[in-house]
Amino acid sequence: MSDSIVIDGLTKYYGPKCVVNSVNLRVPAGCVYGFLGRNGAGKSTLVKMLMGMVQPDAGSAQLLGDDCQSLRPSTRMRVAYLAEGHPLYRWMTVSQVARFTKAFYAPDRWHGRFLEEILDHFRISPKSKVGRLSNGQRAQVSLALALAPDPELLVLDDPTLGLDTVVRRDFLESMIHLIQRSGRTIFFSSHILADVERVADRIGMLVDGVLRVDCPTDTFKSALRRVVLEFHGSVPRFPDCQGLVSQSQIGNRLEIVVVNYGDVHRELAEGLGAIHVEEVEMNLEDAFIAYTRGETRPLPSFDREPLRC
Amino acid sequence: MLKALVWKEARELAPLVALAVVAELLFYFPANLLTQFYQNYSDYSAQIPFVSSSLQNWLLVVGAVVGVAVGFWQTWGELSRGTLLFLLHRPIERRSVFLMKLAVGMALTLLVPGVPILAYAIWAAIPGNQPAPFFWSMTAGTWLIWFRLPFFYLGAYLSGLRPGRWLGSRAVPLFAAPLLFAFVYIFAAWPLVSLCATLLVEATYLFVILFVAGTRDYS
Numbered sequence: 122m123s124d125s126i127v128i129d130g131l132t133k134y135y136g137p138k139c140v141v142n143s144v145n146l147r148v149p150a151g152c153v154y155g156f157l158g159r160n161g162a163g164k165s166t167l168v169k170m171l172m173g174m175v176q177p178d179a180g181s182a183q184l185l186g187d188d189c190q191s192l193r194p195s196t197r198m199r200v201a202y203l204a205e206g207h208p209l210y211r212w213m214t215v216s217q218v219a220r221f222t223k224a225f226y227a228p229d230r231w232h233g234r235f236l237e238e239i240l241d242h243f244r245i246s247p248k249s250k251v252g253r254l255s256n257g258q259r260a261q262v263s264l265a266l267a268l269a270p271d272p273e274l275l276v277l278d279d280p281t282l283g284l285d286t287v288v289r290r291d292f293l294e295s296m297i298h299l300i301q302r303s304g305r306t307i308f309f310s311s312h313i314l315a316d317v318e319r320v321a322d323r324i325g326m327l328v329d330g331v332l333r334v335d336c337p338t339d340t341f342k343s344a345l346r347r348v349v350l351e352f353h354g355s356v357p358r359f360p361d362c363q364g365l366v367s368q369s370q371i372g373n374r375l376e377i378v379v380v381n382y383g384d385v386h387r388e389l390a391e392g393l394g395a396i397h398v399e400e401v402e403m404n405l406e407d408a409f410i411a412y413t414r415g416e417t418r419p420l421p422s423f424d425r426e427p428l429r430c
Numbered sequence: 431m432l433k434a435l436v437w438k439e440a441r442e443l444a445p446l447v448a449l450a451v452v453a454e455l456l457f458y459f460p461a462n463l464l465t466q467f468y469q470n471y472s473d474y475s476a477q478i479p480f481v482s483s484s485l486q487n488w489l490l491v492v493g494a495v496v497g498v499a500v501g502f503w504q505t506w507g508e509l510s511r512g513t514l515l516f517l518l519h520r521p522i523e524r525r526s527v528f529l530m531k532l533a534v535g536m537a538l539t540l541l542v543p544g545v546p547i548l549a550y551a552i553w554a555a556i557p558g559n560q561p562a563p564f565f566w567s568m569t570a571g572t573w574l575i576w577f578r579l580p581f582f583y584l585g586a587y588l589s590g591l592r593p594g595r596w597l598g599s600r601a602v603p604l605f606a607a608p609l610l611f612a613f614v615y616i617f618a619a620w621p622l623v624s625l626c627a628t629l630l631v632e633a634t635y636l637f638v639i640l641f642v643a644g645t646r647d648y649s
Binding site: 165166169172174175176194195197198200202204205206208209210211212220221222224225226 | 431433434437438441442511512513515516518519520521522523645647648649
C-alpha cells in the first residue's frame, strides 16, 4: 500500500524557537490518522507545512506523491483541507460559497447532489448567510464543501475546535460516516483525546515540536503502563531507563509511566526497595497527559507537614 | 474559475467602491458648488477645467484613499479573517490568485476616479457647457497623476501582505508610495519619461508583491 503522506525531517523555527523538530512520518493510504498535541505543540504549523502554507526551514513532505511546497492544482484537487476555525467568506450565502468553490473544480469531479444531501442532513439552508451560521454549522458547511470534490486525502486542522460537546460528537460521527470509504485517507489534528480515540486507526503525538509517538491507537494504549511504587519513608527517583515516559511523586508513592513494562523495569523497581508495586492500565487520556505534561514537581503532602493556621 | 475570483473580489470590494462614490458625490459637490457660486462673481479663470478647477484633484485624492483601502482589504483583511487559507487551497496556481486580486484592485483604484474624470473631461469638451476653451491636451497632467494612483494601492497591498513584527516596518511600502509619487512628479515636464518611471515603479511593486506572496508563511 502506498503512503498518502510522507514527511522527512520536517523542521520549522519561529525566531529562535523550534516549533517543529525533524518530524519523520508516513501515513498509509486508507488510514485515519489522529495527530495529537497540546496547544502550541506545533500541530497547526506542521499541517500548514503539509498544505504548502508555511515554508519549512529543513526537510520535505509529500502529499499523494507531490512535493508540499509546490503542490500542483491537480493534486490540490485530490486533497481537501479544513483550516482551523473553518474560515469561509461570511458575506456569502451557503449556495454562493458552494458555487464559488465549485468553479475551481472540473465538472466531473464536483458532486453537487452529494453536497446538497450533506447540507440537508445537517439542516442547513443554502440561502443562509455564512456569517449568521454557528461555529458548528460553519464546520459542517466546510466539511460538505471539502467532500463535494470527492477527495482522496483529507487534512483537517483541529476540526472540532470551539464546538460544544454535542455538536462535536455529531460532527465526528457525520465525518466518519461520510468520509470513510475504501482508500480514502484522513489526517486530522486535535487536542481532544476522545475525538481521536473514537475515530483514529493510528496516532501521532507531537510534544514541543518533536514527534514522540507514531503507532496504531490500540498499540499505544496497550503498551503504556502506569506503575505505582509504595515506599516507607523517603521516595527515591526512578532511574533513567529505556521506556520511561514520566515519573511523579505523590505522598509516599512514586508513579511512573513506562512503555512496554518488563523485567528490566521490575528489577529496577525492586532495587529501589518498594514495599508494594502495582501495575495499572491507562486510557488514552492518561497516556496523553503522561506523554505531554513533562516533568512535574512533587506535590506537597499533608500528613508529613501539617498546615499551620 | 478566474471569473469566480473576479466576482468574489468585486463583490467583496463593492461596499468600498460605494463609499468612494458617495465621497466623490457628497463630499465634493456641496463644497464645490459653494466655491463656484462665489467664484462666478469674482474670477472666471477659476473654472477652467483641468487648469484651475479642483474637481480632478479631489477625485484623485479619493482614488488614492480607495487604493489604500482596497490594498489593505485584499491582503491584511483576508489574512486576518483566515479566508486566505481557504482561497489558497483552491486548485489554481497561487500566482494566479494574487494576480487576479491585483488586477481587480488596480482596476477599481483606476476606475473609481477615472470614470468621473473622463465624464468631467467629456462634459468640458462639449461646447456650451462651460465658457473656457478646452483642449484634450489639458487633461494630460491629470491622467499622468491618475496613472500613478496604483502606487498607493500597491504600497498598501504589499504592506498588508508582507509579514512584519510591528506595523511600522510592515508599512514601509505604503510610506514609500507618496515619496515615489513625488519623485516621479519631477519628470512631469517630460510625459513619456514620467510614464516610463511610473511603469517602472509599478512593475517593481508587482514583482516584490509576487515574490512575497510566493515565499511568505500563511500561518
